[in-house]
Structures are given as structure tokens and as C-alpha cells.
Amino acid sequence: xxxxxxxxxxxxxxxxxxxxxxxxxxxxxxxxxxxxxxxxxxxxxxxxxxxxxxxxxxxxxxxxxxxxxxxxxxxxxxxxxxxxxxxxxxxxxxxxxxxxx
Numbered sequence: 610x611x612x613x614x615x616x617x618x619x620x621x622x623x624x625x626x627x628x629x630x631x632x633x634x635x636x637x638x639x640x641x642x643x644x645x646x647x648x649x650x651x652x653x654x655x656x657x658x659x660x661x662x663x664x665x666x667x668x669x670x671x672x673x674x675x676x677x678x679x680x681x682x683x684x685x686x687x688x689x690x691x692x693x694x695x696x697x698x699x700x701x702x703x704x705x706x707x708x709x710x
Contacts, residue, residue, distance in 0.1 A: 610688055611655075611657060611658070611689075612655070612686050613653065613654075613686075613687045613696055613699075614686045615654075615684070615685045616682060616683065616685070617650055617652070618630070618634055618672065618681075618682045619681045619682070619683075620677035621680065621681055622677065630672055631647075633668075634671070635647060637667045637668050637671060643656040644656065651683075655695055655696050665682065669682070
């Protein structure tokens, strides 16, 4: 099943700067070959459900290997059965409806 997921992984107990941990996760996502977008509060990833879940798990494993004793993750998953949809479709659809406003 294809999904578009948004997730944010927060390692706990590693200090206040998290960019090196985010960068490690981005390397994992990039290597997966899945379509993704990094944004200010997380990452969007598009692909088959099992592949996306595997990427999130791999991020957890890597951050624990880096010494993070705890990790808190928030994830949202969207699926559709009525038609194919990708990340690029969603925002333009809303912007189109706002053109006349």
C-alpha cells in the first residue's frame, strides 16, 4: 500500500542541538531511494508502507547507535484507494482553490 508519511524523530538525552541526528536520518532516507522532503519540523516520505516504516525504524536504530538513550517519534500516514496521489499533488490542489479568494 502506498503512503505519504510525515514524521519527526526527537532523540532525548543528547543535548539541545539535534541537527547532526537529523542529518543522519536524512542520509538513511536518501539512501532508501524514496521520495522525500525535509522541512522545518520533520520530513515527508512517500513510498510503499513497509518501505517507509523500514526507513523510520532504520533512523531509530542509527540514533540509538549514536548514543541516544531515548527517542520520541511523531508520525502521520496518509493512504488513498480511490486514486494515486503524491506529495506534489497536494499543495497545488489547495493553492488552485485559493486563486479566486
